[in-house]
Amino acid sequence: MRRICVDMDEVMADTLSEHLRRYNEAFDEAITPDDLQGRGLWEYAPENRRQQLRDFLDAEDFFEDLPLIDGAQEVLHKLSERFEIYIATQAMTVPNSLGPKFRWLQRHFSFIPPTNYVFCGNKSILLADYLIDDLPRNLQRFRGTGLLYSAPHNMNTTEYVRVNDWNEVAAYFASVED
C-alpha cells in the first residue's frame, strides 16, 4: 500500500481564515484571502504588526477549533481505503498547537489512527510516496512526489503539480496505482 502524507494547516484546516479573523478584529481591517494572492499575511502585514501576528498563533486556543477545508474529510476517508494516510504537520514552531492539533484530528478525522500522526518540523524526515502541502519549502525537502495544495500565498509557485481543491486531489489519485 502506498503512503500519502497530508499537511494540516491550509490543507485540512482553514488556518488562514482564523488568522485573518483575529487580525481584522485586532486592527479593524477587512482583509480577505483575495488580498493575499502570491504572498502570506506575514508579507502583507506592516512590520510593526508581525509580533502580534505571531502571538495569535501562540494563543492556546488558536488551533483548537479551526474550520475544515471543504472536501478534506470525504476525500481522505475514501483515499484511506486505498492508501496509507499519514498526517504530517509542522507543529514544533508553535508548541502550544500540539494538544489542540491532536484533539482536532481526533474530532474530525477519527478514521485515521493517532499512530499515523506526525508532528514535526523539517519534513525531509518523512518516508512516504506523496506529500500534499501548501508550502513549497516542505515539498522541496520531501523525497517523494509533492503536490502543492493551492493557498493564496503560493499562487505564483510553478515548480510543483498543483491541486486546487480536494476534488482535484481525488482526481489525481484516481489515476495513481495504490
Add this chain to the structure above:
Amino acid sequence: MRRICVDMDEVMADTLSEHLRRYNEAFDEAITPDDLQGRGLWEYAPENRRQQLRDFLDAEDFFEDLPLIDGAQEVLHKLSERFEIYIATQAMTVPNSLGPKFRWLQRHFSFIPPTNYVFCGNKSILLADYLIDDLPRNLQRFRGTGLLYSAPHNMNTTEYVRVNDWNEVAAYFASVED
C-alpha cells in the same frame, strides 16, 4: 551528512525509573529494574493493576521532569557535530506527553533544534540512516539501520545490534562514516 533518529523513553529519558517509583508507591512494592529482565512492567504487573499502570503515564506531570539517561547529553552533543540528529518519539499513544516532552527536550537538549523533533506513532515514517531505540517493534518497522538500546524489557532480544549504554553508542559511530 547522515541522519540519526533517537528515541526518547528509556534511551534519553529514564521513563522506567519514574514508572517504577509511582508503581512502588501506589502498591507498596519495591520492584527494581533487575526484577524486569526480559519483560516490561506491563507483563510483570498483575492484570488488575494494568489500568493504573496506564493512568500513571496519562498523568499530566509524568513526562515533565524525567531523569536523564547517563551520557545521553554528552554523546549526542558530540555526535551532532558529525550527524544530523532527530528525536523520534512515540508520543501519540499518550497525548498528555506532547507538551511535557517538548519542554523536556528544550531544557536538556537545547543544541537540537525543535524542527528536528518528530512526535509520531508508527516509526516506519522516518527517513533516516540510523534509529536508536529500545523497542524491537520500532526497529523492525524502520527502513534504515537499527540499534537496540538496552533496557530490562529487551534483554532477550537478539535480532539487532545492541548498545548497552551511551559510551557504546559513541564507540559505534566513531567507526561509521558521517
